[in-house]
Amino acid sequence: MSRRQVHLNVNILNAGVFGGSWRFPGTDPVASFGLDHYVRIARRAEEARFDAVFLADGPAIREDIRYRPFNSLEPSVILAAVAAATSRIGLIATLSSSYNHPYDVARRFASLDLLSGGRSGWNVVTTAGADAARNFGFDEEPEHGARYQRAAEFVAVVRALWNSWEPGALVGDKSAHRFADPDKIHPVDHRGTHFRVAGPLNVPRSPQGEPVVVQAGASSDGRGLAARVGEVIFTAAQTEQEAGEYYRDVKSRAVALGRRAEDVLILPGLSTVLGSTEREAAQRRELLDELVPPDYALNRLAAQLGVDREALRLDAPLPWHLLPEPDRAGGSQTFYKIALGLARRDNLTVRQLLRELGGGAGHRIVTGTPEQIADAIVDWVDKGIADGFNLMPDVLPDGFDDFVDGVVPILRRRGVLRTEYETTTLRGHLGLPVPGHTRPHAEGAA
Amino acid sequence: MSRRQVHLNVNILNAGVFGGSWRFPGTDPVASFGLDHYVRIARRAEEARFDAVFLADGPAIREDIRYRPFNSLEPSVILAAVAAATSRIGLIATLSSSYNHPYDVARRFASLDLLSGGRSGWNVVTTAGADAARNFGFDEEPEHGARYQRAAEFVAVVRALWNSWEPGALVGDKSAHRFADPDKIHPVDHRGTHFRVAGPLNVPRSPQGEPVVVQAGASSDGRGLAARVGEVIFTAAQTEQEAGEYYRDVKSRAVALGRRAEDVLILPGLSTVLGSTEREAAQRRELLDELVPPDYALNRLAAQLGVDREALRLDAPLPWHLLPEPDRAGGSQTFYKIALGLARRDNLTVRQLLRELGGGAGHRIVTGTPEQIADAIVDWVDKGIADGFNLMPDVLPDGFDDFVDGVVPILRRRGVLRTEYETTTLRGHLGLPVPGHTRPHAEGAA
Numbered sequence: 001m002s003r004r005q006v007h008l009n010v011n012i013l014n015a016g017v018f019g020g021s022w023r024f025p026g027t028d029p030v031a032s033f034g035l036d037h038y039v040r041i042a043r044r045a046e047e048a049r050f051d052a053v054f055l056a057d058g059p060a061i062r063e064d065i066r067y068r069p070f071n072s073l074e075p076s077v078i079l080a081a082v083a084a085a086t087s088r089i090g091l092i093a094t095l096s097s098s099y100n101h102p103y104d105v106a107r108r109f110a111s112l113d114l115l116s117g118g119r120s121g122w123n124v125v126t127t128a129g130a131d132a133a134r135n136f137g138f139d140e141e142p143e144h145g146a147r148y149q150r151a152a153e154f155v156a157v158v159r160a161l162w163n164s165w166e167p168g169a170l171v172g173d174k175s176a177h178r179f180a181d182p183d184k185i186h187p188v189d190h191r192g193t194h195f196r197v198a199g200p201l202n203v204p205r206s207p208q209g210e211p212v213v214v215q216a217g218a219s220s221d222g223r224g225l226a227a228r229v230g231e232v233i234f235t236a237a238q239t240e241q242e243a244g245e246y247y248r249d250v251k252s253r254a255v256a257l258g259r260r261a262e263d264v265l266i267l268p269g270l271s272t273v274l275g276s277t278e279r280e281a282a283q284r285r286e287l288l289d290e291l292v293p294p295d296y297a298l299n300r301l302a303a304q305l306g307v308d309r310e311a312l313r314l315d316a317p318l319p320w321h322l323l324p325e326p327d328r329a330g331g332s333q334t335f336y337k338i339a340l341g342l343a344r345r346d347n348l349t350v351r352q353l354l355r356e357l358g359g360g361a362g363h364r365i366v367t368g369t370p371e372q373i374a375d376a377i378v379d380w381v382d383k384g385i386a387d388g389f390n391l392m393p394d395v396l397p398d399g400f401d402d403f404v405d406g407v408v409p410i411l412r413r414r415g416v417l418r419t420e421y422e423t424t425t426l427r428g429h430l431g432l433p434v435p436g437h438t439r440p441h442a443e444g445a446a
Numbered sequence: 447m448s449r450r451q452v453h454l455n456v457n458i459l460n461a462g463v464f465g466g467s468w469r470f471p472g473t474d475p476v477a478s479f480g481l482d483h484y485v486r487i488a489r490r491a492e493e494a495r496f497d498a499v500f501l502a503d504g505p506a507i508r509e510d511i512r513y514r515p516f517n518s519l520e521p522s523v524i525l526a527a528v529a530a531a532t533s534r535i536g537l538i539a540t541l542s543s544s545y546n547h548p549y550d551v552a553r554r555f556a557s558l559d560l561l562s563g564g565r566s567g568w569n570v571v572t573t574a575g576a577d578a579a580r581n582f583g584f585d586e587e588p589e590h591g592a593r594y595q596r597a598a599e600f601v602a603v604v605r606a607l608w609n610s611w612e613p614g615a616l617v618g619d620k621s622a623h624r625f626a627d628p629d630k631i632h633p634v635d636h637r638g639t640h641f642r643v644a645g646p647l648n649v650p651r652s653p654q655g656e657p658v659v660v661q662a663g664a665s666s667d668g669r670g671l672a673a674r675v676g677e678v679i680f681t682a683a684q685t686e687q688e689a690g691e692y693y694r695d696v697k698s699r700a701v702a703l704g705r706r707a708e709d710v711l712i713l714p715g716l717s718t719v720l721g722s723t724e725r726e727a728a729q730r731r732e733l734l735d736e737l738v739p740p741d742y743a744l745n746r747l748a749a750q751l752g753v754d755r756e757a758l759r760l761d762a763p764l765p766w767h768l769l770p771e772p773d774r775a776g777g778s779q780t781f782y783k784i785a786l787g788l789a790r791r792d793n794l795t796v797r798q799l800l801r802e803l804g805g806g807a808g809h810r811i812v813t814g815t816p817e818q819i820a821d822a823i824v825d826w827v828d829k830g831i832a833d834g835f836n837l838m839p840d841v842l843p844d845g846f847d848d849f850v851d852g853v854v855p856i857l858r859r860r861g862v863l864r865t866e867y868e869t870t871t872l873r874g875h876l877g878l879p880v881p882g883h884t885r886p887h888a889e890g891a892a
Binding site: 022023027029030033034035039058059060061062065066067068069070071072073074076077078080081082083084085099100101103104107108110111112114115116131134135136137139170172173174177178179180181182185195196197198199200201202203204293296 | 468469473475476479480481485504505506507508511512513514515516517518519520522523524526527528529530531545546547549550553554556557558560561562577580581582583584585616618619620623624625626627628631641642643644645646647648649650739742
């Protein structure tokens, strides 16, 4: 297979990415509060030879819990349980760099890595919103730039801790009475702006060298962090132009920092709505839209944009003069830019915009037959504007089952998706290099 | 069965509780760095109908890693994986109240509880030692009393968060478009000495009401916290007298605080060395002692007591005039008191003391046949000085296999150990009441 391979993760976003996914006929609305949901999807992803399952996160309740599921169970705990029920699939969990401590995060991912045989990845997020801040001792959300500065130092400390054990430091020599070799275990002695961490970590080096670092960021700060530390980068791109701009920008930033372009994999989010015919897919899409009452959708959009609910009218354009600067938006800057880009490009009414946003996620939605969805996937990879996709099926688990049954065989026939795993680690699946051991220091932080 | 039941947990302490366990013939010295070790032992404990598996913890490397295994993998991650591989056994993980945040701890245990169907328990520890402190931004260990004050507030906040969802708040009503009922979900609005936490938790109420709170503490501060918040209390007692004194003291403290004595279960640690004959058991014990070189044992004891290594001589008594006050000891106060109690009672030499301590754990060791060990267990429970035991087999997994094969059938014949689980939750196995829902507030903290 000389053709360029597609990297695929599945994002287990509760009952699915649409606002109405949980209400879809046949869906168990509370399945994401139990283990079986995650195990079932992870096993199917493993059967399809995906790189990884992915869990988003936010450590706070969402204000619209009345109307839809939310990120609830803590992702590292979920994926540890999934690790025991799978053998090859990668396990990527989101943890906030704003509301955790680097020693604990380094340790939890290192532990997940040992328990899973080298399959863990950490999605670093800085966590927007005041609700999370107020659960962790702050009165307001820390400022955007400050969150990213902390994140950069946080990742540097975590990586230094992951490198505090040299290969071979765990000995286990019974006859010599030598359990570990202290000469190969080094302190970190980090004293930075945000953290003081002595180290060493109390977990030996990972089977894949280090857990994979995943990042997502659309702002300039976000792109900077992604280019510096991200090995896998999630992004939201609605169009080829957006995808291409982001892809080239982040890869060239990474190269400018001395990294190889191929060591930074860029995976846009992709929501899929599948039908065996175009008509069936379109009907499914229509039903998903109908399951989100307009009143709720308007409230949510108003909150995300940072405008009053009264300022939005379904059949009018966005109230452009009332929209705040991107850094004053209510939610993530990524979502804000995507939404405004869509509305401006096609001169959409609010109702049309809501439909394009698919209930609020802001990721590209492809509706169609398995062939059409396979085309959409291969097209961006062939054009060199994506290395694969972070898949967000419309309804879970059914929409993902349909993808595995319908789209995966086509991707395999086209020679862009493996039929067997060639490696046992997440880093291996992604084709990322195993970092050489470096004596730990977190100086790259500031 | 009208006879008083024995509660049993198994403490998966790496390769076993003795300093030489990892060197025992047939032992895999590094098994505790992989998942199979934990799953294997948990499944056997479930087969024996134990209440729970238990994991100790400390977020720092031990200075004697050259010579023996250490607490490495993060316990909530391990037990989440074990949850997926078991169905009934309780899952008790240790997490520090000094080096974590209550929102995160509340969430991780609530998540483990939902994933496991109500089987989680949190062992609250305040974490002695400067090494852990230096991994979390402190220069020195926070003072003992301050750690316990923080712990009391920490537990109160965690419990308030666990109570932020009323029963029935998770609705999942597709036709009414009502996912959750915000009127049944309440903020915590905690503003205390150590924490400010808005809440609510983003995890619904536990299948067992709340995860079980486990505590251990020998100091006066520790006993106070145990009596106030502990539902299961681990303790170290070498003699009937020590066990009885602790049992009566903590239960009466709990009653004085308005709790029922039977809602506080006291489980001393019990190290077991089993042989099919007395002679075989004694030989096994001797081998375990021989596997710990005296020089290492002396260094370790000196560090734990807080005296110079040079002050200890194998065949002399302890240098009583050099020993510091208990609160200046190098390790836990529990261990310090146990060690001095043993040495004083029997006028032991250092060599004899090391032998009694079994390589450093400080817990009671019973060496004998299955009948003798069953006798030792039933005796303390019948005498009303223990509600059961936190079992620490000499060598893992073999010593625990021997216990399940040899001792468990005897305990069942005597009618003190269940043959089938009667409930599905840890709280149920322990016979502890399901807490009624209380509107969250953490005022009981200070």
